[in-house]
Amino acid sequence: MLALQGDVREHARMVAASGGVPREIRTPADLEGIDALIIPGGESTTIGRLATLYGLVDPLRDRISDGLPTLGTCAGMIFLSTAVTGGDQPLLGALDMMVERNAFGRQNESFECELAVEGWEDAFPAVFIRAPVVDRTAPDIEVLASHEGRPVLVRKDHVMACAFHPELTGDDRVHRMLIDLVA
Amino acid sequence: MEQGTKAETTGTLRVKRGLAEMLKGGVIMDVVNADQASIAEESGAVAVMALERVPADIRAHGGVARMADPSKVQEIMEAVSIPVMAKARIGHFVEAQVLQSLGVDYIDESEVLTPADNNHHIDKWAFTTPFVCGARNLGEALRRIAEGAAMIRTKGEPGTGNVVEAVTHMRRMNREIAQAAAAGDDQMMALARDMGAPVELLREVAGAGGLPVVNFAAGGIATPSDAAMMMQLGCDGIFVGSGIFKSGDPAVRARAIVEATTFYRDPEIVAKVSRNLGEAMVGIEIDDIPPGQRMQERGW
Numbered sequence: 001m002l003a004l005q006g007d008v009r010e011h012a013r014m015v016a017a018s019g020g021v022p023r024e025i026r027t028p029a030d031l032e033g034i035d036a037l038i039i040p041g042g043e044s045t046t047i048g049r050l051a052t053l054y055g056l057v058d059p060l061r062d063r064i065s066d067g068l069p070t071l072g073t074c075a076g077m078i079f080l081s082t083a084v085t086g087g088d089q090p091l092l093g094a095l096d097m098m099v100e101r102n103a104f105g106r107q108n109e110s111f112e113c114e115l116a117v118e119g120w121e122d123a124f125p126a127v128f129i130r131a132p133v134v135d136r137t138a139p140d141i142e143v144l145a146s147h148e149g150r151p152v153l154v155r156k157d158h159v160m161a162c163a164f165h166p167e168l169t170g171d172d173r174v175h176r177m178l179i180d181l182v183a
Numbered sequence: 184m185e186q187g188t189k190a191e192t193t194g195t196l197r198v199k200r201g202l203a204e205m206l207k208g209g210v211i212m213d214v215v216n217a218d219q220a221s222i223a224e225e226s227g228a229v230a231v232m233a234l235e236r237v238p239a240d241i242r243a244h245g246g247v248a249r250m251a252d253p254s255k256v257q258e259i260m261e262a263v264s265i266p267v268m269a270k271a272r273i274g275h276f277v278e279a280q281v282l283q284s285l286g287v288d289y290i291d292e293s294e295v296l297t298p299a300d301n302n303h304h305i306d307k308w309a310f311t312t313p314f315v316c317g318a319r320n321l322g323e324a325l326r327r328i329a330e331g332a333a334m335i336r337t338k339g340e341p342g343t344g345n346v347v348e349a350v351t352h353m354r355r356m357n358r359e360i361a362q363a364a365a366a367g368d369d370q371m372m373a374l375a376r377d378m379g380a381p382v383e384l385l386r387e388v389a390g391a392g393g394l395p396v397v398n399f400a401a402g403g404i405a406t407p408s409d410a411a412m413m414m415q416l417g418c419d420g421i422f423v424g425s426g427i428f429k430s431g432d433p434a435v436r437a438r439a440i441v442e443a444t445t446f447y448r449d450p451e452i453v454a455k456v457s458r459n460l461g462e463a464m465v466g467i468e469i470d471d472i473p474p475g476q477r478m479q480e481r482g483w
Contacts, residue, residue, distance in 0.1 A: 108311050
């Protein structure tokens with residue numbers, strides 16, 4: 001997990017519960033030997049700033065484009081995108097899409113709901129906290145779930161992103177998708 | 184797959200505590216206007232606390248300290264994209280209602296302001312907006328959580344630039360959590376009585392080995408080393424009140440404290456960011472504050 005800021009601990013718990021060994025990444029050297037990457041929820045401006053300052057942006061880009069299975073949640077989704085509406089923060093550009101920050105409003109509008117996901121029989125308990133949504137995607141990005149008609153879970157090959165926080169629930173299906181990509 | 188979802192629920196426990204989880208490993212900075220809020224955001228703050236005066240000025244100014252002017256809070260909300268918190272007086276549920284109606288992201292029921300009720304804290308379950316509250320020990324933290332607080336911070340001694348009280352509170356919290364975890368089921372009720380803690384929550388802490396909510400350090404943090412020390416003591420993140428905007432070069436100090444909070448286990452980085460920061464805020468020795476004027480003793 002990229003551990004510059006955010007809910008790293010919750011992701012670590014999910015990874016361990018799904019059979020993985022969680023590791024914290026703060027510097028480029030920490031990227032050695034990892035099989036998958038999670039960019040957690042947090043404040044995307046803070047994470048982007050620290051990643052730039054500590055020389056992580058290019059190494060992350062290179063590893064992701066070399067096929068490193070990657071999941072970004074909330075702030076992580078923003079960081080993986082190519083553009084943010086009304087912002088000029090550092091981005092990895094791994095998913096060709098435009099993201100709108102705080103798209104549902106402020107904290108009072110943060111919510112939980114049962115989300116229908118493509119190919120899954122049971123709905124996913126999704127927690128949206130000052131969450132972003134995907135505004136526009138390139139045609140080759142697969143939309144796996146939408147809320148109010150706007151994409152909130154997307155994938156392209158080995159890179160996945162969601163606007164909600166699977167790590168705050170007991171449901172490990174999103175994390176399992178990532179771990180399955182490693183095998 | 185466009186049909187989406189069933190009903191949305193706002194203001195749930197998970198959503199309230201969840202926002203605090205997202206702030207972990209970050210620094211929340213006190214700001215009194217839009218310019219300071221922008222400096223805080225550009226420096227990497229995860230959130231800002233909107234208030235009329237920083238604690239050092241409240242201490243110097245004396246008199247009754249209240250919730251900030253709503254236009255001030257709104258100005259700050261419009262200036263930044265990160266979450267905005269604001270303070271209400273202990274027990275002042277109408278100030279909290281006003282802050283909720285303004286749409287702030289978190290309400291701090293704070294001992295930095297003059298308490299409005301000597302017996303009751305706010306019933307925080309009645310709100311959609313989540314609350315953070317100060318605590319000096321486990322019992323106080325669990326009483327606040329039982330009232331609906333979704334995040335805890337040490338009280339420290341605000342506006343002093345002196346970290347000693349925050350350290351004391353965090354060490355005590357850690358000690359009492361360990362004590363609860365080591366206690367048998369048959370000791371739980373007596374321990375709850377001694378700590379003044381709701382027994383069900385104490386059982387939860389004993390089982391999990393930690394608080395059910397995020398716990399930040401607050402009160403007297405003025406340097407990158409202060410921040411890194413609080414993180415090493417087990418805090419989840421840092422509030423800096425007067426420490427930034429009462430120092431010589433706020434932007435540089437703000438960035439340094441952010442970096443020290445992320446790399447808190449790396450003394451070389453803490454050393455690097457601590458160089459040439461300019462003057463830190465002037466500190467106050469706790470013993471020089473008359474007992475009646477110690478903010479941490481407000482609330483119970």
